[in-house]
Amino acid sequence: MSKVKVARKSTLIDMTAMSDVTVLLLTFFMLTSTFVKKEPVTVKTPGSVQEIKIPETNILQILIDPKGKVFMSLDKQADMINSLESVGKEYGITFTAEEFQKFKLQKTFGVDIKIMKQFLALKPEVQDAELQKYGIPTDSLDNQFKAWVKNARTSNGKDLIIAIKADQQTPYKVIKSVMNSLQDLSENRYNLITSLKVESTAKKE
Amino acid sequence: MAELQTNEGGGKKKKGGSKQKKVHVHVDFTPMVDMNMLLITFFMLCTSLSKPQTMEIVMPTNKDTEVKNKSAVKNSEAITVLITGGDSIFYYEGKPIFTDYKSLKTTSYDPTTGLRGYLLRRNSIAVAKIKELKKKKLDLKISEKDYTKQVSEIKGEDGTPTVIIKATDQATYKNLVDVLDEMSICRIGKYVIDKYTSSDNFLVKNLETKGTYQSNFASK
Numbered sequence: 465m466s467k468v469k470v471a472r473k474s475t476l477i478d479m480t481a482m483s484d485v486t487v488l489l490l491t492f493f494m495l496t497s498t499f500v501k502k503e504p505v506t507v508k509t510p511g512s513v514q515e516i517k518i519p520e521t522n523i524l525q526i527l528i529d530p531k532g533k534v535f536m537s538l539d540k541q542a543d544m545i546n547s548l549e550s551v552g553k554e555y556g557i558t559f560t561a562e563e564f565q566k567f568k569l570q571k572t573f574g575v576d577i578k579i580m581k582q583f584l585a586l587k588p589e590v591q592d593a594e595l596q597k598y599g600i601p602t603d604s605l606d607n608q609f610k611a612w613v614k615n616a617r618t619s620n621g622k623d624l625i626i627a628i629k630a631d632q633q634t635p636y637k638v639i640k641s642v643m644n645s646l647q648d649l650s651e652n653r654y655n656l657i658t659s660l661k662v663e664s665t666a667k668k669e
Numbered sequence: 670m671a672e673l674q675t676n677e678g679g680g681k682k683k684k685g686g687s688k689q690k691k692v693h694v695h696v697d698f699t700p701m702v703d704m705n706m707l708l709i710t711f712f713m714l715c716t717s718l719s720k721p722q723t724m725e726i727v728m729p730t731n732k733d734t735e736v737k738n739k740s741a742v743k744n745s746e747a748i749t750v751l752i753t754g755g756d757s758i759f760y761y762e763g764k765p766i767f768t769d770y771k772s773l774k775t776t777s778y779d780p781t782t783g784l785r786g787y788l789l790r791r792n793s794i795a796v797a798k799i800k801e802l803k804k805k806k807l808d809l810k811i812s813e814k815d816y817t818k819q820v821s822e823i824k825g826e827d828g829t830p831t832v833i834i835k836a837t838d839q840a841t842y843k844n845l846v847d848v849l850d851e852m853s854i855c856r857i858g859k860y861v862i863d864k865y866t867s868s869d870n871f872l873v874k875n876l877e878t879k880g881t882y883q884s885n886f887a888s889k
Contacts, residue, residue, distance in 0.1 A: 479698030486705035493709060497716035509721065510843040512850045518723040528842075627723065630842045636752070637838035639845065643862075647728055655723040658846055 501537070502571045504595040505529035507631045511661025518657060522623045524616050525657075527572060528630035532638035533599030535574030536612055538620075544568055546619035551577055551611045559584075574600050577608055602641050610645045617651070626654040724849060729861065742831045748791065750784065750832060751869055752848060754839025758784060759873060767868070770875040778847055788855035791830045795856050798823045824858025832860040835869055 498520065507529060520539075527535040538544050545564050552559055555577045559567070566584045567573070570591075575583045575598040586594060602609040617624055626646065630639060646654060744763040751759040751773075759773050766772040777783035789796055799820055806816045823829075834848055845862075852860045 476695075476697075479702050480696075482702050483698040483705065486702055486709060490705055490709050490712070493712035493716065497712055499715055499717070510846040512722060512724055512846055513854060514722045514724045514850070516723050516725065518721055629721075632841060632843035634842040635838060636836045636840040636842065636845060639842050640836075640838070643728065652728045653725070654728075655725055656846060656849070657721045657723055660722055661850075 502592075503527060504535055504572055504574065504592065505533065507629055508633075509629060509657055509659045510632045512658035513661055514658060518627060518655060519625060522620065522625055524613065524620075524624055524626050526626065526628045526642060527574075528628065528634050528638055528642065529599075530631040530633040532634060533574070533596075534602050534609055534638075534642065535572045535595075535599060536609075536616075537572040538616055540620065541568045543616060543619045543624075544570070544573075547612060547615040548580075550615040550618070551608070552580075554611050554615075555608075557581065574598055576601055577611075602638075602645060607645060609642065610649060613646065613651065614649055617649070626651055627657050628654060629657040724846065724853075726849065726862075742833075746828070746830050748788075748830050748832050749869075750834050750848060751865070751873060752834065752836040752840040752844045753873060754837060756844065758844070758848070759876065760784065760787070761872065765868060765872055767871065767875070770872075770879060773872045773876045775876070778844075784848070785851050785854060788830070788832070788851060788857060792855050792857055795823050795826065795829050795858075799856050820856075821858065824856060829858060832857055834860060834862045835865040836862075837865050837870075 505527065507527060523537075523539055525537045527537065529535075538547065545568055548559060548564065548567050557577060557580070559581070563581065563584045567580075569588075572595070574595060579598075583591065583594065583598075600609045600612060601607065613626070628639070628642065646652075747763050749761050749765070751761075753759070756778065758776050758778065760776055761773045776787060779785075802811070802816060802819055802823070805811050806813070811819075832852060834845075836845055849860075
């Protein structure tokens with residue numbers, strides 16, 4: 465019996481090609497990614513069969529949670545500062561440069577303008593937890609929501625798209641009041657954000 | 670972890686006696702790959718790949734001046750859908766008949782037996798036309814642009830139903846979106862969201878009590 469000679473081979477694998485691939489993938493993800501926005505409340509949007517995608521920029525997003533609290537977010541920081549200034553002016557509140565800086569960094573806002581100063585003075589970690597408790601007043605007596613929309617529109621101009629993102633369980637009452645406020649401002653075109661509905665039973669033409 | 674392999678000696682001396690040594694550079698890329706993989710994982714987890722869908726709606730204005738421009742809907746073309754709490758949904762055709770509680774019909778969100786089936790039946794002409802058009806588009810006989818143009822023309826034709834959607838305060842946002850979704854599935858071009866009035870409430874109550882509400886109302 466002859467001995468089987470095991471050839472001594474080096475186990476070194478050339479990782480260069482692998483590295484190339486990973487770098488490519490990384491570049492792809494870095495370029496295409498849009499980060500998940502942090503929202504104060506979790507909202508589960510209803511499903512629909514619509515296929516139109518929402519544009520990425522120039523959006524005024526109105527977030528409505530199941531309890532009917534209203535929050536807003538703007539994607540341009542300049543608009544946020546302008547809106548805060550003009551809404552503040554309407555309610556006779558002037559903000560300092562530092563407060564503007566702090567407000568600019570908010571992903572979503574939604575506190576009563578009267579307590580905005582106290583809110584902005586809080587530490588960022590505390591703000592997130594606190595924000596959930598508030599929401600922009602939308603009732604007819606003190607409709608700050610209207611003021612925000614109006615000023616966001618004047619700040620941004622014609623291109624601003626209004627999008628409503630509401631939870632499945634949000635009562636229609638709240639939606640109605642938001643829609644009515646928008647109607648009062650002659651904002652007749654807006655978007656309802658939905659998620660994709662998978663329908664197995666749907667009769668597709 | 671770069672290795673430098675130098676072959677010294679053994680080689681024959683080259684002509685001219687240049688003393689350049691052959692340097693073999695080998696860099697181990699394993700840590701680089703590790704790091705890249707980690708970064709990829711991070712980006713994959715943090716990105717929202719599926720962009721949310723959107724539903725574009727146009728609401729009528731509140732201004733009084735434009736009220737006059739409101740077009741009156743033909744009685745035969747009007748369908749009023751009432752969305753109430755507890756996922757119930759009703760509809761009636763044309764003008765409400767207060768004396769006949771059966772004029773209001775109960776329906777559901779069921780894709781086959783519910784509102785969709787009814788609306789598809791009512792809008793069958795337009796649905797059939799669009800279906801034909803879609804086939805043409807798939808066979809590349811017409812362009813995308815012409816297709817969208819013709820679809821909106823078909824949707825706006827005379828004889829297609831106009832749907833008036835009314836929801837109570839108890840209805841959820843999901844109900845509203847579901848109904849609006851049915852509009853696009855059933856190719857209904859003309860629909861409007863209107864206020865839920867007391868007469869609509871009367872109709873629903875009347876149906877629930879099978880007409881006794883109406884007789885009570887009359888005796889008062």
